[in-house]
Amino acid sequence: MNSxxxxxxxxxxxxxxxxxxxxRAIVLEALIEAEETEGFVxxxxxxxxxxxxxxPVGLSTxxxxxxxxxxxxxxxxxxxxxxERLFRYRPGSDHRxxxxxxxxxxxxxxxxxxVETWAADVARTSGFxxxxxxxxxxxxxxxCGTSGDGSS
Amino acid sequence: MNSxxxxxxxxxxxxxxxxxxxxRAIVLEALIEAEETEGFVxxxxxxxxxxxxxxPVGLSTxxxxxxxxxxxxxxxxxxxxxxERLFRYRPGSDHRxxxxxxxxxxxxxxxxxxVETWAADVARTSGFxxxxxxxxxxxxxxxCGTSGDGSS
DNA sequence: TTCGTTGCAAAAGGTTTGCATACCA
DNA sequence: TGGTATGCAAACCTTTTGCAACGAA
Numbered sequence: 001m002n003s004x005x006x007x008x009x010x011x012x013x014x015x016x017x018x019x020x021x022x023x024r025a026i027v028l029e030a031l032i033e034a035e036e037t038e039g040f041v042x043x044x045x046x047x048x049x050x051x052x053x054x055x056p057v058g059l060s061t062x063x064x065x066x067x068x069x070x071x072x073x074x075x076x077x078x079x080x081x082x083x084e085r086l087f088r089y090r091p092g093s094d095h096r097x098x099x100x101x102x103x104x105x106x107x108x109x110x111x112x113x114x115v116e117t118w119a120a121d122v123a124r125t126s127g128f129x130x131x132x133x134x135x136x137x138x139x140x141x142x143x144c145g146t147s148g149d150g151s152s
Numbered sequence: 153m154n155s156x157x158x159x160x161x162x163x164x165x166x167x168x169x170x171x172x173x174x175x176r177a178i179v180l181e182a183l184i185e186a187e188e189t190e191g192f193v194x195x196x197x198x199x200x201x202x203x204x205x206x207x208p209v210g211l212s213t214x215x216x217x218x219x220x221x222x223x224x225x226x227x228x229x230x231x232x233x234x235x236e237r238l239f240r241y242r243p244g245s246d247h248r249x250x251x252x253x254x255x256x257x258x259x260x261x262x263x264x265x266x267v268e269t270w271a272a273d274v275a276r277t278s279g280f281x282x283x284x285x286x287x288x289x290x291x292x293x294x295x296c297g298t299s300g301d302g303s304s
Numbered sequence: 305t306t307c308g309t310t311g312c313a314a315a316a317g318g319t320t321t322g323c324a325t326a327c328c329a
Numbered sequence: 330t331g332g333t334a335t336g337c338a339a340a341c342c343t344t345t346t347g348c349a350a351c352g353a354a
Contacts, residue, residue, distance in 0.1 A: 019308060019353060044343075058311040063344065083235050083318080084343065099278055110278065114270045119289065122262050126251055128291030135287050137271065139280030171328060171333060196318075210336040215319065235343080236318065 017068050023057045026050060027065040031075070031089045039107030040078060040086035040100065078136055099137040103144035110137060169220050175209045178202060179217040183227070183241045191259030192230065192238035192252065230288055251289040255296035262289060 010029040014020050030050055034041040047062045066087045069075040076088045076096070088107065090096075097112040115135055123131035162181035166172050182202055186193040199214045218239045221227040228240045228248070240259070242248070249267065250259040267287055275283035 021309060021353075023310070042343090060312080060345080061310060064309085067344095079231050079235065082342090083231060083237070085235075099274060099280055099283070101280065102282075108278065110274050112270070114266055115287075118264070118266045118270075122251060122289060123291065126260070126262065126291070127294045128251055128253065131251070131289060131291035133287065133289050135267075135285065137274060137283060137285050139275065139278070139283035142279045142281075145281040173328070173334060175335070194318090212320080212337080213335055216334080219319095234317090 013069075013074060016072060016074070017065070023061050024065050026055050026057055027062055028069070028089075030055075031066070031069070031087065035089035035091075038105050039098065040076075040088045040105065042080075042084050042086050044084075046087075078134075081138075097135045097137065099139060101141035101144055102138050103140055106141055106143075108141075165221075165226060168224060168226070169217070175213050176217050178207050178209055179214055180221070180241075182207075183218070183221070183239065187241040187243075190257050191250065192228075192240045192257065194232075194236050194238050196236075198239075230286075233290075249287045249289065251291060253293035253296055254290050255292055258293055258295075260293075 007025075007029060010025050010032055011020070013028050014024045017024060027046065027050070030046055030053075031041070034046065043059070043062050043066055046066075047057070047059045050057050050062070066075065069089075070077045070087065074090055076090050076098075078086050078088075078100075080086055081102075088098075095116070096109050097115065098107040099110050100107045112135065115133075119131070119133040159177075159181060162177050162184060163172070165180050166176045169176060179198065179202070182198055182205075183193070186198065195211070195214050195218055198218075199209070199211045202209050202214070218227065221241075222229045222239065226242055228242050228250075230238050230240075230252075232238055233254075240250075247268070248261050249264040251262050252259045264287065267285075271283070271285040
């Protein structure tokens with residue numbers, strides 16, 4: 001599915017953070033895998049699945065790696081409704097917005113040109129400096145909506 | 153500035169939450185006052201200022217009141233970059249978005265018709281159900297930008 | 305060897321909850 | 330009186346931090 005093996009990609013990315021370590025490679029690899037299958041993941045769930053995969057990495061290290069990655073612009077960070085930070089590996093460097101399923105967590109990038117335009121517009125006319133925007137869309141994806149749950 | 157005294161307004165609103173209590177009235181009044189002067193406030197800061205004003209209300213009660221208010225649609229809730237929940241009293245019942253100053257916390261409602269349109273559009277074409285959106289704009293207001301800080 | 309990184313456990317910070325008491329209706 | 334709201338403190342959760350041991354360059 002990928003033009004390059006995850007391991008090589010992860011190794012490459014780790015170098016960008018500073019010193020190469022096995023742990024960072026493991027975390028990054030897991031983050032990239034998660035990106036392909038579900039999109040955003042929390043540090044805790046990533047840590048849990050690493051333990052299950054017999055690739056034990058300290059929770060602190062997971063946090064530190066993800067934070068460094070986010071700071072380096074290689075990951076998007078959002079907050080779910082519970083206040084937990086969710087991370088998503090970002091292959092490219094462009095600004096994107098996603099529609100996230102509240103049931104299964106799957107995320108889907110959406111076209112957001114008009115939002116970008118609007119945000120730029122507000123920034124220009126408001127008199128405020130250094131205007132940034134956060135846009136989060138949530139909903140229930142077709143899979144989760146049609147199958148089990150019949151509430152509401 | 154208001155067509156009605158805060159106390160009366162607060163009393164009125166409290167009734168909507170259920171049983172009337174002095175504490176809820178106090179919290180609501182403080183929230184309304186905060187809305188007029190600074191916009192969003194955290195539960196903790198509201199609690200602190202109530203203590204200072206010799207109107208002691210338990211922190212739990214502040215949280216419970218604010219949560220109930222938010223659930224009843226009478227308050228907007230956002231999360232700051234630290235993960236703290238910020239509440240803002242909402243006089244009307246319409247959906248609004250704000251541009252918030254990261255320095256002083258002052259907030260300013262912005263015209264967001266195009267965002268609403270865009271969100272509705274995404275909701276319609278995505279196949280997702282119950283699509284909701286969160287839009288947060290942050291920046292540095294003219295007052296904070298021109299005076300002290302000369303960074304960037 | 306050097307110095308950044310790891311891992312553990314404890315701290316921190318915000319929010320929620322259990323339970324006895326107080327009080328509105 | 331009956332039942333809901335309060336207040337305190339302890340529990341909870343996620344995230345951060347101190348520090349000794351480890352390992353990449």
